[in-house]
Amino acid sequence: MNTLKQHIKTNSYERFYLLYGNEAYLKRFYKNKLKAGILGDSDEMNFTYAEGKDIDCNEMIHI
Numbered sequence: 891m892n893t894l895k896q897h898i899k900t901n902s903y904e905r906f907y908l909l910y911g912n913e914a915y916l917k918r919f920y921k922n923k924l925k926a927g928i929l930g931d932s933d934e935m936n937f938t939y940a941e942g943k944d945i946d947c948n949e950m951i952h953i
Contacts, residue, residue, distance in 0.1 A: 898923050906950070 897903050898920075907924060909917045921939070929935055940950060 894920060894924075898927055901927055903928050 894907070903924070909920055911917060925937065929937060938950075
């Protein structure tokens with residue numbers, strides 16, 4: 891969690907983030923923080939959001 895907070899604070903992002911856990915609020919909060927920090931007001935970057943047990947990890951890696 892500290893690494894994620896540092897990435898958001900410094901606007902230094904990775905290509906892929908996996909947000910998981912029992913706290914739906916925290917997952918939603920950090921998803922929105924990442925989305926705002928990475929995309930801003932721009933629509934020039936692709937954003938893919940996936941949720942659920944049926945996600946194919948290999949497919950996500952190749953997006």
